[in-house]
Amino acid sequence: MEKFDAIVIGSGQGGNPLARKMAENGWKTALIEQRQMGGTCINDGCTPTKTMIASARVAYLVAHSEDWGINNQGYTIDMAAVMGRKEEVVLQFRNNTTRALQKAGVSIIYGSAAFSGIKTINVALHDGDIMELTAPNIFINTGAAPFIPDIPGLRDVPYLTSTTLLDMHAAPPELIIMGGSYIALEMAQLYRRLGSNVTIIERSPRLMSKEDPDVAAVLKNMMEAEDIQVITSADIEKVMIVDGHLHVEVKTGSTSLTITGSHILVATGRQPQTATLQAEKTNVTLDAKGYIQVDEQLETSCPGIYALGDVKPGPAFTHISYNDHLLIYKNLFEKAELTVRTRQLPYCMFTDPQLGRIGLSESQARLEGYPIKVARIGMDRVARAIETGETQGFMKAIVHEHTGQILGVSIIGTAGGEIMSILQMAMLGGITATQIRDMIFAHPLYAESLNNLFMSLEK
Template sequence: MAEQTFDLVVVGGGPGGYVAAIRAAQLGMKAALVERDQLGGICLNWGCIPTKALLRSADIMDTLHHLKDFGLEADNIRFDTAAVVKRSRQVANQLSRGVAHLLKKNKVTVIEGTARLAGQGTLAVELKAGGQSQVKAKYIILATGARARQLPGLEADGKLIWTYREALVPQVMPKSLLVVGSGAIGIEFASFYRSMGVDVTVVEALPRVLPVEDEEISAFAHKQFEKRGIKIRAGVALKALEKGTDSVTASIEVDGKAEKIQVDRVIMAVGIVGNVENLGLETTKVKVDRTHIVVDQYCRTDEPGIYAIGDIVGAPWLAHKASHEGVMCVEKIAGLEHVHTLDVTKIPGCTYCTPQVASVGLTEKAAKDAGYEVKVGRFPFIGNGKAIALGEPEGMVKTIFDAKSGELLGAHMVGAEVTELIQGYVIARTMEATEEDLFNTIFPHPTLSEMMHESALDAYGRAIHF
C-alpha cells in the first residue's frame, strides 16, 4: 500500500472542500484532496450550476413568449429538450475542469478515490484506478456533502419519481409534473418546467411555499407563481404515490379530505441527508446528529485534528456557506489571528425561480420574536424606472431595521435579478450598517438597486418615489 503524508487533507471536492484545499495551499501547507466522483461536487455538477443553465434557457423561453411587449416578433417558437440539457451539462463540465485547473495551479494533490478514517491522522483510500493508498495528515477536513432525502414508501425510482439528478436530464419533457416540496430546489424545478410548457403542481406540507422566507415575500411569490400557471397546494399531506406504466397517481390529504392527482412524473424535493456513512466515524469521537456532524464555531469536531464543513454539518445547505467555512477553518488551523466565526444571519439565501427570491438576516417575524422593536420599509418594482423599462414591474424590496439602533436586521426581495441585488444588503449586514449609512449611500440611476435605497428610506417615512 502506497503511503503519502501531508499537512492537511480534505475529503470531498465540492465548493467547501476544494476551496479549503486551495486556501490551505495558499497558506503554505502541503495539501491534498480526495474525491470519489467529480470535482466541484453536487453543487457544480448536479445542483447550483446546471440548474442555473436550465433556468437561463427557461428565462429566454419566457421572453420569447412576450416579444410583442417589446415591439418584436418571432414565429414558430419551440425548444429542443436534448439541446437544452446538453448545454446545461457542458456548463457543468467546463466548470469542473476549471476546478481541476485551480487545484493544479495551487499545487494541491488530487487523489481520486473513496476515503475512510483509519486511525489518528490517517485515511485509507480505495483508489478509483484500483488498489489502496494510505494518506496521513495532521489535519483532516470532512466535506462529503449530502444527498436527496428519501421518504419511506415514497422513494424515487429514477424513472417515474425523480430526485434532482433525473430532473436535470429529462429525455423528453413531461406533459404534467408534481413537485413535492416548495423549498429552493422544488420551486426552481417547478419554475423551469412551467416555462417549458409543463403543467406543474407543487405540494407543500407546511402552510406556505418557500417556508424559510419572510411571510410577506412568500405570499407575494405564491401569487406570482400562480399567475404563471403553477398550481400551489400548501398544507398538504402526501400519503402515497402509485406508479402506473407511464404515470404516477399521488394520494394527498387536505384538511382531512382525500384527493388524487395524476401526473406523468414526480420530483421529490423534501430536503437532504448528510453523507456520513462509511467514513469510519464510529472509531472516533466525532458526534453525528440526524445525519449531520456536530462541530463548534470553527468547524472542529470532538476528535482532535478532524474538522467538518458544508452540507455535512447542517443548515443552511448552501454552497457559499460551505466555501466560507472551508476558508475559516483552514485559517484557524494555520493560526491566523482574528479569524471570524460564521454568523448565519449574514449568509444570503437565493432562489432562482421566476420571480427570483433573495434574503439575508432576520425575517420580520423572527426580529419581533427576538424582542426587537422594528421599523419596516417596502418598495415595489412598479415604482422603479429600470424595472418598468425591463418589462419586470412585479416585485418588492423589504427592509427591517432595529428601531432603537438603526441596525439593518434583515432584507428580503422578490422580483427580477434580486439574487444579484441582495449582496448590497449582505455587505451592509457584514459592515454593521445603520439606516443612516444606507440613506447616505448614492445609488446609480437608472438601476434596480435604487429600490434598495427607497426601501430603507420608506422604513423611516422618507421614500421619495412611492
C-alpha cells in the same frame, strides 16, 4: 500507509480551495473524491441549474414578447441544445477546478473514503484497490444528498431527484414535485418554462415556510401566474403507478385528491453524506440526523479534524461552504481566531424574479423582541422595474427603531440578489437606513429605489 500533512475528503466548494491553498503553502495535500471534481455545486447544483434557468428565461421572454411590443412568429425549445449548453459549462468549471488543484500540487485520489482508525483512512479506489492514508489534519467536505422520505410506494416508482432530473434530455410532460422550498420552486419554474405541466405538493401551510407570510404569498402567486398548480397543507399518503402513469394520493384537511403525472421529483430536503465514513473510528461525533458536530471554528470532536459545507449542521449554501474554507485557512495559517458565530448568512433563490435574503426576517425580529420599523416598497413602484416591464415582488428591510441599523432584508424582484447584496454591505459597514435614504445612486438603477424604500419609514 502514505503520509500527508493534510487530507481533504470531498471536492466541494470548501474543500477544493482549501486543498489548493494548503498545497501552495507547502503542505503535502491529498484530495479524495468519489465521483466528479467540483462536488454538488458544479455537477448537480448551482452551475447546471442556473445555466438551464437562463435558457428557460429566454423561452419565457420569447413566449411573452408581445408584452414588450415584439410580435413573435413562434418558437421551439431544443432540449438537446439546452442540455448541451449546460453540460459544456459544467465541464468547463470542472476542468478549471481540476487544473487549479493539479497546478498547486494536490494529489487527487478518486475513490470512496472511510476512516479505519484515528486519523487513518482507507480509500476504495475505482480500480478495485485499497489505498491507506494518514494525516494530522483532515477536512471532511462530503456534502449532502437528496433525502427520500418514507412514503408508501415512493421507493417502488422511478422517482427523480435534483440530480437525476438534470440528466433528462427531454422535459417531463407532467412533473409532480414533492416539496415547496428552494430546489422545488426553482425546478418548478424552470421545467414549466421548458414545457412541462407542473404540480407542487407542499406539506406546510405555505411555500417557503421559513420565510415571512408576505414573501410566501408572492412566491405562490409567481408560480400560479405561470400555470403551476400549488397544493399546500398536503400530506402524501401513497405513490403508485396505474396504467403507466404516476398516481399520488394526497390528503389536504378532510379532502382526498389523486394527482397524476408522468414523473415525480422528490425535493423534500437533503441529508449529510456520512453513512459510509465510519466517523466513529476516529472519534468524530455525529448528531441524530448524521450531521458532523463542530465547534465555532469548525473543528470536530477529534482535534485536527474539521468539517466544511453541507455535511455539518447549518445553512446548506455553496457560499457558506466557501466561507468555511476561508475561516479554517485563516485560523490555521494566519492565526486569525475567526468563528462562525458572527458571520453574515445571505442567500438567493434563483426563481424569476429572485428572492434575496439576509439577516432577520420580520417574523424573527418580532419574535425576538427587537424594536423595529419595516421599510417596504412594491416593485410596481420601482422606476426601473416599470420601465423593464417586470414589476412582480417587493423590497423589504427590517430596521432597528432606535439606531436605524438594518437588521434584515427580503427582496423579491428582478436582480433581487444583487440589491440584497448592496444592503448586506450596508449592514456589515453599519450604514443606517437614513444614510441610504439620502445616498446618491445612478438613475435609473434598481438600486436607486433604495432611496424610496427607506423613505417609506417616514409615512
